[in-house]
Amino acid sequence: MSYYVEGVLSNGIEDFEDSDDLYDAIGGILHEVAEGRSVDDIRDICDKLLDIMRVECGVKLKNGNTKVLNAPVHLGSMAANLQDNVDNIKSIWMLQRDETLKVDAKKLEKAEQKLQQKQEKRLETAVSNKTAPPVKLESATASQVTSKKEAKMEAKGVNRGQDIRIENFDVAYGDRVLLQAANIVLAFGRRYGLVGRNGLGKTTLLRMISCGQLRIPSHVSVLHVEQEVVGNDTTALQSVLECDVARETLLKREKEINVQINAGFLRCTDAKLSTELSEIYASLGAMEADKAPAKASVILAGLGFTKEMQERATKQFSGGWRMRLALARALFSRPDLLLLDEPTNMLDMKAIIWLENYLQQWPTTLLVVSHDRHFLDTVPTDILYLHSQRIDPYRGNYEKFEKAKTEKSRNQQREYEAQMQHRAHVQEFIDRFRYNANRASSVQSKIKMLEKLPELKPIDKEVEVVLKFPEVEPLSPPILQLNEISFGYLPDKLVLNNVDLGATFESRICIVGENGAGKTTLLKLILGVLTPTVGTRVAHRNLRCAYFSQHHVDQLEMDITSVDLLQREFPGKPIEEYRRQLGSFGISGDLALQTVASLSGGQKSRVAFAKMCMAKPNFLVLDEPTNHLDIETIEALGIAINKYTGGVILVSHDERLIRMVCKELWVCNKGTVKSIEGGFDEYRGIVERELQELSK
CATH class of the missing domain: 1.20.5 (Single alpha-helices involved in coiled-coils or other helix-helix interfaces)
Structure with missing residues (x-):
């Protein structure tokens, strides 16, 4: 009982406007304790307690006096000094807990409900006056139980094993538990693919490991590729070389010693400097420091950086290229544990194939989150399956895992x-x-x-992902035509030259090519956003195109709910229609009422799809639509595209999706756009031959 009263009063004066509020909160409890006291006596006690709380908070009393406190106040001791008619207050606060004392549970519950109602009323008033506190984004937290043996080994510094065990840990995001009593064992030298539905906590788990909230042996170096490189005057090649701190330190010291020797200073210490210089050369030779620039250049070239780009300052690159640079730095530095989150999102087909081949020879431990089905079949030696707040390990690649x-x-x-x-x-x-x-x-x-008998539970069947694009009315051809179009941002430098492209409602065209080959420019010409330098764009007067850009997710308003987002973009419709639209893309129930910022990357993509389709388009232009989507949602996207009765043109490097939906393949290369008759297999063969030539 006393704990309840203390808990109510510890919230402060803000919860009580007057003594009636305080009486409503604790009056019933005081009547139980102070048997024989009248209602007026109990109300008098509440008045005195409220005065004490006002004094503590520096609030003016009824007589106008204010007392400024220089030290904490103990309510129990202050109650002892009150007037005689309330001398029993002390017993309320200081009374030792009596197990025989019984409090009416119904009265206690009633008092709690009254207090809750008053707090909710104040919150409603604050909202109506537009004084509600700003939305605070929830943050992820982790807890972990470590054995005493491991703690002792870590403290003594004798734990030199390369295998990583993270046992009996929980991860939560706000009030939502993502993982509970989970375990991960990462054997040194093996490559792990972390898979699971969007929103279950894969990215959060990587962050918990990289930031140290989930503890691993201190001697294990960890690198998480999550943020792009900060742009400055450092060249791309030098930015990668700087990752090798030991090499850079030795080279810096070598220069300092050579300057001192050549300047003739401190001749008495020349012998010591020469000895140190010899040791530095020996260390540089042992680590093959002279081969480092060539190794860094090979990695950069594989990720699409030409010789000229490798010498360019990092500040001159876009965000996508800086992410590639961050990946190159990670591959060059070779940490004991490399964490990659969707590494193929920023890459074109040539870079993806190169990365797959490179990671197959990765010498340390790799943990990668990916939804690229082909990548997961090629790179991982093991699959970690996140579901039902736990992680199950499977040997083999994704195909073997699925079986x-x-x-x-x-x-x-x-x-x-x-x-x-x-x-x-x-x-x-x-x-x-x-x-x-x-x-x-x-x-x-x-x-x-x-x-x-052991208690067995039925298998939790995952909810099937279903995406649904709007129904469209047929249009008579021609629908969309680009006639001998050429375009350049500068008159004397064409990006695309002599492009002929026609599309109908039956079209399922995939545009592929290296980054910078003009794919996005071609999409903008198709949409009519750009005007051709030469040639004409012909479109049906009732054509309604919808564009899903690869940065669509980043452009959503993050501090409002998904329902509010649609309401702002398309006002005047019933709430049920917004909910129904979001539900057709898998954002239903409480998800639709969460802030966009609290959703996972894949869930944000679904919100972007819902927003795009709210205008009932009859032609879809999709630029990298699979970024952030899980494997099941990519499969659902392919099915939805095949069922869609309008036209579709997409840019994608997801092999699974391309094979599912595309009837035509257009390759952007050196300013031209050509059709590939052999489809994706022929294109992949071309890319692999180019990579073989590059490696010679």
Whole structure:
């Protein structure tokens, strides 16, 4: 009881406008304790307590006096000095807890409800007056239980193992638990793919490891590629070389010693400097420092940096290229544990194929989050499957994982169904002979047997992802035509030259090519955003194009809910219509009422799709639509595109999606756009041959 009263009063004076509020909150409790006291006595006690709280907070009392406190005030001791008619207040605060004292639970619950109602009323008033506090974004937290043995080894510095064990840990995002009593074991030299639905906490888990909230051995170096390189005057090549701190330190010291020797200073120490210089040369030779620029250049070239780009200052690159540079730095530095989150998002097909080949020879431990099905089939040696607040390990690539998971789920379901049948059969026997004295011993043994059976749970079937694009009315051709178009941002430098492209409602065209080859420029010409330098764009008068850009997610308003976002963009419609639109892209229930900032990358993409389709477009132009989407949602996107009755042109490097939907493949290369008759297989063969030439 006293704990409840203390808890109510500890919230401060702000919860109580007058003594009536305080009486509503704790009056019932005081009546239980101070038996025989009248209502007026209890109200007098509440008045005095309210005065004490006002004094503590520096609030003016009824007589106008204010007391400024120089030290904390203990309510129990102050209550002892009150007037005689309230001398029993002290017993309320200082009374030792009496286990025999019983408080009416209904009155306690009623008092709590009254206090809650008053707080909610104040919050509503604040909202109506537009004085509500700003939205605070929730943050992720992690907790972990470590064994005493590991803690002692870590403290003594004798834990030199390269394998990483993160055992019995929880991860939460605000009030939502993402992982509970989970375990991860990362064996040195193996490559792990972390998979699972959007919003379950894959990216959060990587951040918890990289920032140290989930503890790993201190001697294990960790690098998480998450943020782009800060642009400055350093060249791209030098930015990568600077990652090798030991090499850079030795080279810097070598220059300092050579300057001192050549200047003739400190001749008495020349011998010591020469000795140190020899040791530096030996260390540089041991680490093959002279080969470092060539290694860095190979990595940069594989990620699409030409020789000229490698000598360019980092501040001259766009955000996408700086992310590539961050990836190059990570690959060059070779940490003990490399964490990659969707590394293929920023890469074109040539860079993706190169990265797949490079990571297959990765010498240390790799943990990568990816939704590129081909990448997951090529790179990982193991799959970590995040679901139901736990992580299950599987040996092999994604294809083997899928087969093993399906078989495991089937076996678990069979075992569950068999046990349910067995339980039902035994229970039927118990119910039949429960009151039969001759079968009493048999019934008791059956009951005990049921109690000893392990409790099996049915398999949690993941909700199927369904995306639905709007229905469209057919239009008579021609729908969209680019006739001998050329375009350049400068008159004397064309980006695209002599492009002929036609599209209908049956079109499923995929545009591929290296970054910077003009794919986005071509999309803007198709949309009519750019005017051709030469040639004409012809479009049906009822054509309504919708554009999903690869930066669409970043352009959403983050501090409002998904429903509010649609309401701002398309005002005047019923709330149910906004909810229905979001629901058609998998944003339903509480998700639609969360702030956009609190959603995962894949969920934000779905909100962007919902916003794009709110205007009922009949032609979709999609630029890298699979970024941030999980494998199941990419599959659903492919199905939705195939069912869509309008036209589709997309830019993508996701092999799975291209093979699912595309009937035409257009390759942007050196200012031209050409159709590939052999489809994706022919294009992949061309890229692989180019990479082979590059490696020679």
